[in-house]
Each structure stands twice: as structure tokens, then as C-alpha cells.
Amino acid sequence: MDTVLQELKNIVSPDRVLCNEPLSKHTTFKIGGPADFFVITKKSEETAAVIRCCNQHNLPLLMLGKGSNLLISDAGIRGVVLKQEDNTEGFFVTQCEDGYLVTGGAGMNLSAFAMKIANESLTGFEFAAGIPGSLGGAVYMNAGAYGGEIKDCIKSARVLTKEGEILSLNREELELSYRSSIIQKKGYYVIDATFLLQKGNREDILIKIEELNQARKEKQPLEYPSAGSTFKRPEGYFAGKLIMDAGLRGYRVGGAMVSEKHCGFVINTGDATAKDVLQLIDDVRRIVKEKFGVTLEPEVRLIGEEANTNA
Numbered sequence: 001m002d003t004v005l006q007e008l009k010n011i012v013s014p015d016r017v018l019c020n021e022p023l024s025k026h027t028t029f030k031i032g033g034p035a036d037f038f039v040i041t042k043k044s045e046e047t048a049a050v051i052r053c054c055n056q057h058n059l060p061l062l063m064l065g066k067g068s069n070l071l072i073s074d075a076g077i078r079g080v081v082l083k084q085e086d087n088t089e090g091f092f093v094t095q096c097e098d099g100y101l102v103t104g105g106a107g108m109n110l111s112a113f114a115m116k117i118a119n120e121s122l123t124g125f126e127f128a129a130g131i132p133g134s135l136g137g138a139v140y141m142n143a144g145a146y147g148g149e150i151k152d153c154i155k156s157a158r159v160l161t162k163e164g165e166i167l168s169l170n171r172e173e174l175e176l177s178y179r180s181s182i183i184q185k186k187g188y189y190v191i192d193a194t195f196l197l198q199k200g201n202r203e204d205i206l207i208k209i210e211e212l213n214q215a216r217k218e219k220q221p222l223e224y225p226s227a228g229s230t231f232k233r234p235e236g237y238f239a240g241k242l243i244m245d246a247g248l249r250g251y252r253v254g255g256a257m258v259s260e261k262h263c264g265f266v267i268n269t270g271d272a273t274a275k276d277v278l279q280l281i282d283d284v285r286r287i288v289k290e291k292f293g294v295t296l297e298p299e300v301r302l303i304g305e306e307a308n309t310n311a
């Protein structure tokens with residue numbers, strides 16, 4: 001392990017390799033045990049070198065975005081957790097035949113990216129302005145909201161393979177569908193993404209973003225730590241409504257609770273552990289299945305040793 005640590009320190013500067021870093025500091029759920037090595041990269045060359053190093057040493061690697069769709073186990077993550085720096089300078093706009101191409105680095109905050117786009121008077125990305133993830137995480141998840149999704153406006157993405165090779169994938173090659181992508185299936189790492197957008201009116205774009213953010217504040221329990229919608233939308237149903245109709249509003253396990261404001265969200269009321277959340281998820285899935293015959297699939301990604309649901 002000492003050799004790996006030294007190698008990682010040689011790739012990025014030593015102050016950007018943290019040992020036993022608590023991941024509760026890096027997830028919106030504020031849950032998660034320590035990462036053996038937590039590495040922050042500033043450039044895609046560094047990211048590629050860290051990926052190659054992990055591959056050579058057979059060391060597990062988790063690419064972290066903003067940690068807004070993750071439940072990380074209390075025991076934490078063995079191996080390396082890699083975070084690409086939120087580099088807002090990696091933002092480029094170019095005009096093309098069909099509109100405007102906007103590129104951003106994977107570590108960028110999605111809301112900040114959406115605001116930069118709005119300030120360029122470009123429309124088509126408003127839906128993403130309130131999603132608290134990174135650009136890379138949004139592409140990986142094919143994030144979506146209020147009738148829009150990444151799939152609708154993405155042109156291409158550059159990804160790294162496990163061998164550290166760069167591939168450029170176009171929209172079709174990304175195979176984006178509901179909360180799914182080729183990146184998940186192949187274990188690729190996103191380094192940047194390019195979107196095709198159109199000229200619009202800056203004021204109208206900003207008003208739309210404000211309206212969507214207001215709708216979020218009214219409907220979602222943003223005052224509590226969570227990882228957003230806990231379950232995917234089952235075909236023909238809404239997860240939140242099924243959970244509410246099953247009488248589970250406010251249902252608790254330890255510090256984890258089904259939000260009273262929006263039953264589709266599991267919230268951390270203060271001291272929830274990953275174990276609490278996992279137990280609650282299992283209970284909700286079992287009860288909803290018993291009452292309505294519908295199987296709920298977690299949208300939140302469950303990562304780490306204890307993360308096995310039974311339902």
C-alpha cells in the first residue's frame with residue numbers, strides 16, 4: 001500500500017492524496033465511512049494516470065462527482081476514490097451549423113454549468129440547473145428533470161477506459177436511457193461533455209430556471225440531507241405516491257426517514273447511518289411489493305460492503 005500511496009502522490013501533488021478520508025464529507029446524504037485513498041485531480045492527464053495506477057495495482061476505483069446520488073456504506077470504500085476538481089475554466093462555447101456547442105469538464109457543478117449557459121443566452125439546459133450533481137455524474141446517470149434529460153441535448157462526451165485510454169463517444173454511442181448509459185455498463189470515466197444548444201433570450205432562460213428551482217423548493221425536502229429520489233420511477237406509477245399510499249410517510253429507521261414532504265425521498269434527520277438507510281429501503285420495498293405488487297428499484301447507487309438490499 002505504501003508503494004501505491006507514493007505513486008499517487010507522484011501523479012498529483014502530495015496534498016491532493018488524503019488517507020482515510022470520511023466520505024460523509026463528500027456526499028449530500030452526509031453518510032459514508034472512510035476511503036483508503038481520496039485523490040483529487042486537476043487535469044485529465046492526472047485522472048488518466050490515477051486510473052492506470054489503480055488498474056496496474058488491481059485497486060478498486062470509485063469516481064466521485066458531487067456525491068448526490070450515492071449511499072456509501074458505513075465501512076467506507078477500499079481502494080481509491082477519485083474526484084476531478086470543479087474547474088469552471090474548462091468551459092467553452094463554439095458556434096456550429098446546427099447551433100452552439102458548449103463543453104464543460106466532468107468535475108464542474110451542474111448548476112454552475114447551467115448558469116454559465118444561461119449567461120451565454122443559450123437555451124435547452126434549464127432543466128438541469130437545480131440538480132445538485134457534477135457534469136460527469138449527470139452524464140453517467142443520464143440525469144433528468146421537468147421533462148428534460150441529458151440525452152436530449154448532449155452531442156458527445158470524452159471518457160477514459162480502465163486502461164487510461166481516451167475515447168470520444170457521440171450521442172448514439174453513449175446509449176443514454178432512463179438513468180442509464182454505456183458509461184455505467186462499461187465502467188468508463190467521463191472527463192468532459194459537449195452539448196448542442198440554441199440561442200434564446202437570457203431573461204426568459206433565467207426566469208425558467210428560477211421557476212423550476214422554486215418548484216423544487218416547494219416539493220422537495222431540500223432542508224435535509226438526502227440523495228434525491230431514492231427509487232426509480234416504476235413503469236405506470238410514481239414511487240412517492242406508492243410509498244405514501246402504503247402508509248409509509250414519516251416511516252423511520254434510526255436517523256433515516258421517509259420524507260413527510262415528498263415520500264419519494266429518504267432523508268437523513270441528523271445521525272442516520274448507511275445501515276439505517278439500507279434497512280429503510282428494504283422495508284419500503286417489501287411493504288410496497290406486498291401491498292401493490294410493484295418492485296421498487298433504487299435510483300440511489302448503493303456502494304460499499306454493506307450495500308446489499310434484500311427486496
Ligand SMILES: Cc1cc2nc3c(=O)[nH]c(=O)nc-3n(C[C@H](O)[C@H](O)[C@H](O)COP(=O)(O)OP(=O)(O)OC[C@H]3O[C@@H](n4cnc5c(N)ncnc54)[C@H](O)[C@@H]3O)c2cc1C
Pocket residue numbers: 028062063064065066067068069070106107130131132133134135136137138139140141142143144145183188189190191220222226227228229301
Ligand atoms: C436534492 C436532490 C435532488 C435531485 N434531483 C435530481 C433530479 O431532478 N434529476 C436527477 O436525475 N437526479 C437528481 N438527483 C440525483 C443526483 O443529483 C444526480 O443523479 C446527479 O447526476 C449525480 O451526480 P453526482 O456528480 O453527484 O454523482 P455522484 O453521486 O457522485 O455519483 C453517481 C454515480 O456517477 C458516477 N460518476 C460520477 N462522476 C463520474 C464521472 N466523471 N465519470 C464516471 N462516473 C462518474 C459515480 O461513480 C456514481 O456511480 C438529486 C439529488 C438530490 C440530493
